[in-house]
Amino acid sequence: MAKQLKNLTKRSESYSQWYNDLVLKANLAEQSAVRGCMVIKPYGYAIWEKIQRQLDDMFKETGHVNAYFPLLIPKSFLSKEAEHVEGFAKECAVVTHHRLMQDPNGTGVVVDPSAKLEEELIIRPTSETIIWNTYRNWITSYRDLPILCNQWANVMRWEMRTRMFLRTAEFLWQEGHTAHETRQEAEAETVRMINLYGDFAEQYMAMPVIKGVKSATERFAGALDTYTIEAMMQDGKALQSGTSHFLGQNFAKAFDVQFSNRENKMDYVWASSWGVSTRLMGALIMTHSDDNGLVLPPKLAPIQVVIIPIYKGEEQLAKVSEKANAIVAQLKSMGISVKYDDSDNKRAGFKFADYELKGVPVRLVIGARDLENGTIEVMRRDTLEKTNLPVEGIEAHVAQLLEDIQANIFQKALDQRAAMTQEVDSYDEFKEKIEGGGFFLCHWDGTAETEEKIKNETKATIRCIPLDGDKTPGKCMVTGKPSAQRVIFARAY
Amino acid sequence: MAKQLKNLTKRSESYSQWYNDLVLKANLAEQSAVRGCMVIKPYGYAIWEKIQRQLDDMFKETGHVNAYFPLLIPKSFLSKEAEHVEGFAKECAVVTHHRLMQDPNGTGVVVDPSAKLEEELIIRPTSETIIWNTYRNWITSYRDLPILCNQWANVMRWEMRTRMFLRTAEFLWQEGHTAHETRQEAEAETVRMINLYGDFAEQYMAMPVIKGVKSATERFAGALDTYTIEAMMQDGKALQSGTSHFLGQNFAKAFDVQFSNRENKMDYVWASSWGVSTRLMGALIMTHSDDNGLVLPPKLAPIQVVIIPIYKGEEQLAKVSEKANAIVAQLKSMGISVKYDDSDNKRAGFKFADYELKGVPVRLVIGARDLENGTIEVMRRDTLEKTNLPVEGIEAHVAQLLEDIQANIFQKALDQRAAMTQEVDSYDEFKEKIEGGGFFLCHWDGTAETEEKIKNETKATIRCIPLDGDKTPGKCMVTGKPSAQRVIFARAY
Numbered sequence: 002m003a004k005q006l007k008n009l010t011k012r013s014e015s016y017s018q019w020y021n022d023l024v025l026k027a028n029l030a031e032q033s034a035v036r037g038c039m040v041i042k043p044y045g046y047a048i049w050e051k052i053q054r055q056l057d058d059m060f061k062e063t064g065h066v067n068a069y070f071p072l073l074i075p076k077s078f079l080s081k082e083a084e085h086v087e088g089f090a091k092e093c094a095v096v097t098h099h100r101l102m103q104d105p106n107g108t109g110v111v112v113d114p115s116a117k118l119e120e121e122l123i124i125r126p127t128s129e130t131i132i133w134n135t136y137r138n139w140i141t142s143y144r145d146l147p148i149l150c151n152q153w154a155n156v157m158r159w160e161m162r163t164r165m166f167l168r169t170a171e172f173l174w175q176e177g178h179t180a181h182e183t184r185q186e187a188e189a190e191t192v193r194m195i196n197l198y199g200d201f202a203e204q205y206m207a208m209p210v211i212k213g214v215k216s217a218t219e220r221f222a223g224a225l226d227t228y229t230i231e232a233m234m235q236d237g238k239a240l241q242s243g244t245s246h247f248l249g250q251n252f253a254k255a256f257d258v259q260f261s262n263r264e265n266k267m268d269y270v271w272a273s274s275w276g277v278s279t280r281l282m283g284a285l286i287m288t289h290s291d292d293n294g295l296v297l298p299p300k301l302a303p304i305q306v307v308i309i310p311i312y313k314g315e316e317q318l319a320k321v322s323e324k325a326n327a328i329v330a331q332l333k334s335m336g337i338s339v340k341y342d343d344s345d346n347k348r349a350g351f352k353f354a355d356y357e358l359k360g361v362p363v364r365l366v367i368g369a370r371d372l373e374n375g376t377i378e379v380m381r382r383d384t385l386e387k388t389n390l391p392v393e394g395i396e397a398h399v400a401q402l403l404e405d406i407q408a409n410i411f412q413k414a415l416d417q418r419a420a421m422t423q424e425v426d427s428y429d430e431f432k433e434k435i436e437g438g439g440f441f442l443c444h445w446d447g448t449a450e451t452e453e454k455i456k457n458e459t460k461a462t463i464r465c466i467p468l469d470g471d472k473t474p475g476k477c478m479v480t481g482k483p484s485a486q487r488v489i490f491a492r493a494y
Numbered sequence: 495m496a497k498q499l500k501n502l503t504k505r506s507e508s509y510s511q512w513y514n515d516l517v518l519k520a521n522l523a524e525q526s527a528v529r530g531c532m533v534i535k536p537y538g539y540a541i542w543e544k545i546q547r548q549l550d551d552m553f554k555e556t557g558h559v560n561a562y563f564p565l566l567i568p569k570s571f572l573s574k575e576a577e578h579v580e581g582f583a584k585e586c587a588v589v590t591h592h593r594l595m596q597d598p599n600g601t602g603v604v605v606d607p608s609a610k611l612e613e614e615l616i617i618r619p620t621s622e623t624i625i626w627n628t629y630r631n632w633i634t635s636y637r638d639l640p641i642l643c644n645q646w647a648n649v650m651r652w653e654m655r656t657r658m659f660l661r662t663a664e665f666l667w668q669e670g671h672t673a674h675e676t677r678q679e680a681e682a683e684t685v686r687m688i689n690l691y692g693d694f695a696e697q698y699m700a701m702p703v704i705k706g707v708k709s710a711t712e713r714f715a716g717a718l719d720t721y722t723i724e725a726m727m728q729d730g731k732a733l734q735s736g737t738s739h740f741l742g743q744n745f746a747k748a749f750d751v752q753f754s755n756r757e758n759k760m761d762y763v764w765a766s767s768w769g770v771s772t773r774l775m776g777a778l779i780m781t782h783s784d785d786n787g788l789v790l791p792p793k794l795a796p797i798q799v800v801i802i803p804i805y806k807g808e809e810q811l812a813k814v815s816e817k818a819n820a821i822v823a824q825l826k827s828m829g830i831s832v833k834y835d836d837s838d839n840k841r842a843g844f845k846f847a848d849y850e851l852k853g854v855p856v857r858l859v860i861g862a863r864d865l866e867n868g869t870i871e872v873m874r875r876d877t878l879e880k881t882n883l884p885v886e887g888i889e890a891h892v893a894q895l896l897e898d899i900q901a902n903i904f905q906k907a908l909d910q911r912a913a914m915t916q917e918v919d920s921y922d923e924f925k926e927k928i929e930g931g932g933f934f935l936c937h938w939d940g941t942a943e944t945e946e947k948i949k950n951e952t953k954a955t956i957r958c959i960p961l962d963g964d965k966t967p968g969k970c971m972v973t974g975k976p977s978a979q980r981v982i983f984a985r986a987y
Contacts, residue, residue, distance in 0.1 A: 033628065034571070035564045035615065040628050043559035043643065050560065066536035067543065071528045072565075072617070072648055072664050073587070076594070078527070080602040090594040090603050094566070096617070097590045097605065099652040101569065101583040109573040110583050112590065112614055121605055122528065124565070124589070124617075135526065135533050144839070150536065155565055155648065159592040171565050346637070 237438020730931020
């Protein structure tokens with residue numbers, strides 16, 4: 002265990018190595034024996050469970066229900082929506098057989114050639130096709146609408162270059178799939194969900210995001226419009242953290258989902274889909290953490306407060322524990338998750354480093370001398386500040402401190418983003434400055450050609466056309482042609 | 495919608511048709527376009543979520559943590575444990591390729607032959623192999639033990655004959671995988687978890703179960719011992735509802751997972767695994783429901799109480815709603831989930847039938863006359879009894895009624911099981927009586943041959959060697975050879 006605490010690469014040396022180190026050493030995840038697929042370890046999964054629970058509550062509050070659709074999708078379904086298959090065909094895991102047999106020429110098992118499927122099945126890369134094929138039987142009239150379903154599931158996209166949480170062949174996510182009477186309703190749902198994601202990112206992850214619309218090039222395969230929340234990581238790169246798609250009638254037409262409307266005429270159903278994934282874990286790490294390890298927002302920390310005793314001998318421990326247990330009980334009654342770590346096989350210094358690495362927001366240390374003095378040591382993980390405080394009333398102080406930390410790390414991320422965001426009007430200047438990272442608000446002529454040129458020459462992409470902020474028209478920094486408003490360019494994960 | 499409420503086959507006509515009808519008409523699940531895979535619809539999924547949440551809490555209370563392991567398992571892993579591969583090879587979905595391409599000879603997409611995997615991957619039928627391959631890196635010393643991990647996941651077993659919830663190619667489940675220093679500890683964990691499943695079944699599902707050990711023939715592939723909870727369905731057939739396996743050192747040896755023990759010697763790690771699945775949904779349905787639809791235990795009902803107004807005109811509705819909303823608020827504050835259905839596009843009679851079909855435990859009806867009289871109509875779903883009661887204090891009555899229903903349906907299931915359980919000592923008598931269904935406590939000589947003969951001749955299997963109850967030895971009903979104790983025979987799902 003002790004070796005885990007050493008050798009966390011500094012961010013200034015290599016940000017990407019720091020990230021990989023941290024994911025491993027904080028016991029969040031590790032590579033599995035299967036190419037591009039990770040194991041999410043218990044501590045990482047505990048954070049994901051907090052994310053899930055909160056999002057699930059927010060989905061239910063907004064009238065959504067959960068359901069479950071098959072993992073496997075008939076190959077022919079993918080082909081039904083032309084852009085969709087174009088977008089996903091190249092990264093599909095394909096099931097072709099349903100049985101193994103003893104190898105007749107050796108040991109072990111081989112695929113049984115007689116168990117070949119008539120039609121190959123694809124492990125879902127996303128579920129629009131199988132869900133819209135199902136919705137056809139659920140919808141006959143406007144009275145059956147809207148349908149507001151969500152699914153928590155695993156999906157698979159056979160990515161060539163993978164990084165834990167950020168891009169893995171298999172990942173966990175939720176995908177909402179809604180069906181509506183009118184274009185207006187479906188568009189309103191699309192926007193409502195990107196706003197919900199934005200609220201979650203900012204209020205729970207303490208991660209500021211910019212809400213906007215994707216350019217046509219960056220749209221989800223099969224969507225008429227893709228809304229996104231874009232966050233800035235500490236290295237100035239963008240991370241797309243959630244998307245919500247207005248699908249128009251594309252999937253309804255592909256799967257012939259019609260309904261009789263209020264005028265008693267048949268029409269195709271309007272759709273949205275939206276999702277966030279375990280990628281949010283990567284976003285969380287790269288927004289707040291530091292060279293000592295994770296920094297977790299209190300609202301998503303599996304352990305919000307750790308209490309560590311300092312003692313010599315059983316007798317001192319008994320006294321310290323009595324006080325500590327009283328604090329534990331009080332904090333728990335206030336809904337705060339707290340761990341009292343009196344394990345005697347690790348030294349206090351080891352524990353300090355370990356809980357710092359794990360990002361526990363508040364650490365309380367209580368020793369024999371504290372008992373005499375009526376004091377306790379409080380450390381906040383975000384600033385590493387230590388204070389000695391009266392133990393009397395410490396619970397209220399901790400509750401307030403958790404709120405302060407949540408607000409402080411949000412503000413810190415917001416300040417960093419502001420410091421690394423700039424307007425640039427000259428393409429030469431852009432090419433120079435993009436090397437330093439950050440968000441660039443630039444005018445763009447709206448064409449895919451210009452977007453492509455910028456991407457090829459600078460590796461920067463349009464992250465989004467922001468919904469809020471400056472809407473002043475101008476001239477494209479590359480072509481000088483008219484631009485409706487500034488858009489955000491950045492290099493991205 | 496109205497058509498859904500008709501044509502529920504009576505149990506006396508065809509129990510299996512009744513089951514299928516009910517699953518469809520109560521909107522629990524339906525067949526998907528993929529062979530043997532179901533869609534779990536929102537109402538069915540809401541019940542599953544209640545099951546999940548409760549089990550997850552119980553796992554955490556007993557010190558378990560959640561994690562997530564890959565969906566896909568390298569083919570070679572399966573071969574490492576001889577009995578395991580024997581058990582699962584014949585029902586594996588096999589991924590052989592990772593890309594599709596445009597069909598060069600037509601429209602649509604085909605498998606890209608250049609994207610063939612070097613080693614085929616299997617969609618997990620269960621995760622012992624991938625997990626023990628992972629544990630090898632987590633365990634070096636006894637200090638790393640025990641590991642108490644659980645995973646909520648989808649798994650796939652390519653069954654030839656499927657039935658919704660009871661046996662589907664893909665299903666949802668949880669699988670616990672624990673690692674221990676000693677045989678004793680691993681065995682104790684195995685027993686602890688079958689007891690936990692038993693408590694869950696009886697206290698939450700209101701389903702009496704018999705805990706026991708499987709015969710060698712019926713053991714999990716790779717286990718030294720399999721513990722089971724066996725429930726009796728209304729038709730007298732058994733349903734295996736949860737299993738807990740003592741795996742010995744089989745998987746540790748197959749994946750070379752050794753640790754240095756307290757004597758500083760290397761030893762193989764001891765293991766257990768245990769799981770329950772969406773099959774529990776089938777068990778729930780077939781334990782309690784009737785010809786009018788679902789009967790749900792209050793502790794797992796997504797809606798515990800429905801309130802339906804009876805009114806003419808807006809004015810009456812407003813008055814009734816005022817009273818109803820006060821009851822809703824009060825019930826919610828007591829932690830009871832309640833729905834006030836004042837939708838005006840369905841008649842009251844339709845609503846009555848619909849909530850009966852959906853198994854909502856308590857129905858309250860409030861009309862204009864009730865307002866005058868200070869009364870309310872209460873119906874309990876389990877007995878369909880209606881009572882008129884003073885509206886004053888109705889909330890406390892409802893809370894008590896929910897407890898009564900929970901207890902009553904458990905007792906009813908227990909009584910039915912008792913009525914359909916008998917000791918039989920003659921094989922001729924057994925062959926005759928088995929046609930009527932039920933559990934048969936019989937002596938058996940302990941051999942696989944006798945077990946096989948009975949199965950072939952009667953379709954009955956040994957459900958378990960019960961842990962509790964009569965341990966008197968006797969003589970095998972078939973061979974007359976010595977028997978250590980009576981075991982339970984039944985036909986099973």
